[in-house]
Amino acid sequence: TIYAIMPTHTRHVQKAELTRLAQTFLHVKNFHWILVEDSDSQTDLVTRFLATCGIKHTHLNIKTPENYQLKETDPNWLKPRGVEQRNVGLQWLRENLDVGRDKGVVYFADDDNTYSLQLFDEMRHTHGVSVWPVGLVGGMRFERPVVEHGKVVRWYTYWRPERPFAIDMAGFAVNLQLILENPQAKFELRVRRGYLESSLLEHLVTMDELEPLADNCTKVLVWHTRTEKPKMKQENYLIQAGRPSDPRIEV
Amino acid sequence: TIYAIMPTHTRHVQKAELTRLAQTFLHVKNFHWILVEDSDSQTDLVTRFLATCGIKHTHLNIKTPENYQLKETDPNWLKPRGVEQRNVGLQWLRENLDVGRDKGVVYFADDDNTYSLQLFDEMRHTHGVSVWPVGLVGGMRFERPVVEHGKVVRWYTYWRPERPFAIDMAGFAVNLQLILENPQAKFELRVRRGYLESSLLEHLVTMDELEPLADNCTKVLVWHTRTEKPKMKQENYLIQAGRPSDPRIEV
Numbered sequence: 001t002i003y004a005i006m007p008t009h010t011r012h013v014q015k016a017e018l019t020r021l022a023q024t025f026l027h028v029k030n031f032h033w034i035l036v037e038d039s040d041s042q043t044d045l046v047t048r049f050l051a052t053c054g055i056k057h058t059h060l061n062i063k064t065p066e067n068y069q070l071k072e073t074d075p076n077w078l079k080p081r082g083v084e085q086r087n088v089g090l091q092w093l094r095e096n097l098d099v100g101r102d103k104g105v106v107y108f109a110d111d112d113n114t115y116s117l118q119l120f121d122e123m124r125h126t127h128g129v130s131v132w133p134v135g136l137v138g139g140m141r142f143e144r145p146v147v148e149h150g151k152v153v154r155w156y157t158y159w160r161p162e163r164p165f166a167i168d169m170a171g172f173a174v175n176l177q178l179i180l181e182n183p184q185a186k187f188e189l190r191v192r193r194g195y196l197e198s199s200l201l202e203h204l205v206t207m208d209e210l211e212p213l214a215d216n217c218t219k220v221l222v223w224h225t226r227t228e229k230p231k232m233k234q235e236n237y238l239i240q241a242g243r244p245s246d247p248r249i250e251v
Numbered sequence: 252t253i254y255a256i257m258p259t260h261t262r263h264v265q266k267a268e269l270t271r272l273a274q275t276f277l278h279v280k281n282f283h284w285i286l287v288e289d290s291d292s293q294t295d296l297v298t299r300f301l302a303t304c305g306i307k308h309t310h311l312n313i314k315t316p317e318n319y320q321l322k323e324t325d326p327n328w329l330k331p332r333g334v335e336q337r338n339v340g341l342q343w344l345r346e347n348l349d350v351g352r353d354k355g356v357v358y359f360a361d362d363d364n365t366y367s368l369q370l371f372d373e374m375r376h377t378h379g380v381s382v383w384p385v386g387l388v389g390g391m392r393f394e395r396p397v398v399e400h401g402k403v404v405r406w407y408t409y410w411r412p413e414r415p416f417a418i419d420m421a422g423f424a425v426n427l428q429l430i431l432e433n434p435q436a437k438f439e440l441r442v443r444r445g446y447l448e449s450s451l452l453e454h455l456v457t458m459d460e461l462e463p464l465a466d467n468c469t470k471v472l473v474w475h476t477r478t479e480k481p482k483m484k485q486e487n488y489l490i491q492a493g494r495p496s497d498p499r500i501e502v
């Protein structure tokens with residue numbers, strides 16, 4: 001089973017994003033979607049969406065602590081996003097799965113990335129921690145692990161290649177057993193920019209042990225796409241005039 | 252058959268967009284993807300992509316005339332986008348399909364929108380021209396046709412509701428027969444902002460004849476999402492330094 005832990009937060013494009021992600025995941029066999037809302041309680045929109053999405057899922061939620069929330073005007077790199085949500089996903093795995101009984105691979109997905117179907121075929125081969133390139137990230141066409149003689153030897157990235165694991169969240173998967181056997185391993189909320197992935201992986205693996213996938217890390221099978229925040233100028237005029245669009249119509 | 256005419260243009264996110272769209276369309280029965288590149292010739296990227304996408308398709312291309320091309324700095328509403336591409340798609344239908352033999356529905360899709368699967372079930376019921384709401388468009392949560400006693404009576408939109416068809420490209424479908432029987436009907440390149448959809452529909456239908464779908468136009472089944480243009484700051488540093496990222500790695 002592939003356990004995909006995915007933080008998600010309320011915004012205008014959320015239902016659209018979940019809709020197209022579900023269409024991707026419907027093609028993937030033995031897939032378990034662990035969707036973790038950044039909210040104090042589970043929203044009606046996500047609850048209704050999951051009820052009919054046709055995918056095996058677990059619905060969780062946890063609100064990011066106030067002082068770690070991004071403000072409307074903050075650049076998005078200022079604070080890590082989705083950290084507590086991913087940790088709650090890990091906690092769920094540890095509380096509900098059993099090393100002896102459950103076999104699988106854990107992947108950390110974003111709700112606005114783009115995933116090829118081949119990516120899921122590749123990550124099923126993860127024994128410990130596997131890695132591969134990510135497209136459209138770090139101000140580059142792609143970042144990737146550089147592989148020599150079958151081993152990852154360094155990181156192809158412009159920004160801080162000296163980081164222990166200079167890799168985006170979308171670029172690795174972890175065998176479930178490793179997650180269950182290392183209960184202390186989690187993402188660190190108080191972390192320097194760019195070190196979030198390392199904060200988990202340092203508990204689990206060394207660079208030497210990484211398993212390169214996607215043809216020795218030469219194929220881009222996942223893209224760090226970002227969806228524009230839609231402009232709501234006319235909607236805001238209507239709200240100011242006391243005539244907002246019909247709230248019964250879910251978007 | 253649903254014939255989806257889709258303009259597409261070369262940019263960093265193109266392969267990602269086509270990848271997730273293919274995952275959507277793979278779920279749709281009797282679907283024919285007419286992908287029309289905005290280019291002088293068919294690109295290798297799109298050609299390779301279509302070869303393995305698993306969807307029935309036709310690959311066309313036409314470059315937008317120079318004086319109608321958007322410049323890097325132009326706001327995107329300045330000129331209509333994808334016009335000649337959609338017209339070439341219509342031309343292909345007229346040259347290759349036969350009123351007596353081929354039955355179907357024609358839809359104009361954008362390569363960055365989000366489509367629910369229910370949308371395709373709905374549009375199969377199109378006898379002449381059918382219409383429905385579109386999410387995240389026109390500066391609003393949604394725009395939609397307003398239906399009274401089963402008929403479209405006006406347009407819910409902030410901007411110029413007096414337009415003959417104040418509806419986004421994603422909000423209507425046309426029966427193939429109507430397209431084939433009205434060979435003069437096409438999109439007008441020289442059109443005022445917001446009148447592109449009307450320039451086609453005025454040849455085909457009156458407001459009174461429109462067929463409202465999606466529960467009398469109360470459900471949002473398609474979203475006018477837009478994907479951020481990825482920043483390429485670090486990639487550009489590398490290019491300036493004469494060490495661009497490996498061009499053999501396709502993104």
Ligand SMILES: O=c1ccn([C@@H]2O[C@H](COP(=O)(O)OP(=O)(O)O)[C@@H](O)[C@H]2O)c(=O)[nH]1
Pocket residue numbers: 006007008009037038064069070076081082085109110111112226
């Ligand atoms: O306040 C927030 C912002 C983001 N996210 C989630 O965290 C992940 C990464 O966020 P985003 O895609 O905005 O960041 P980026 O891709 O730019 O790193 C996504 O699944 C978001 O839905 C969240 O839970 N709360």
Ligand SMILES: O=c1ccn([C@@H]2O[C@H](COP(=O)(O)OP(=O)(O)O)[C@@H](O)[C@H]2O)c(=O)[nH]1
Pocket residue numbers: 257258259260288289315320321327332333336360361362363477
């Ligand atoms: O120079 C261009 C710009 C856009 N398009 C295509 O035209 C459609 C609409 O463009 P876009 O999504 O940028 O416009 P918007 O959604 O903002 O109207 C999309 O399928 C694009 O790929 C094109 O063929 N050439």
Ligand SMILES: [Mn+2]
Pocket residue numbers: 110111112113224225226
């Ligand atoms: Mn993201």
Ligand SMILES: [Mn+2]
Pocket residue numbers: 361362363364475476477
């Ligand atoms: Mn678009």
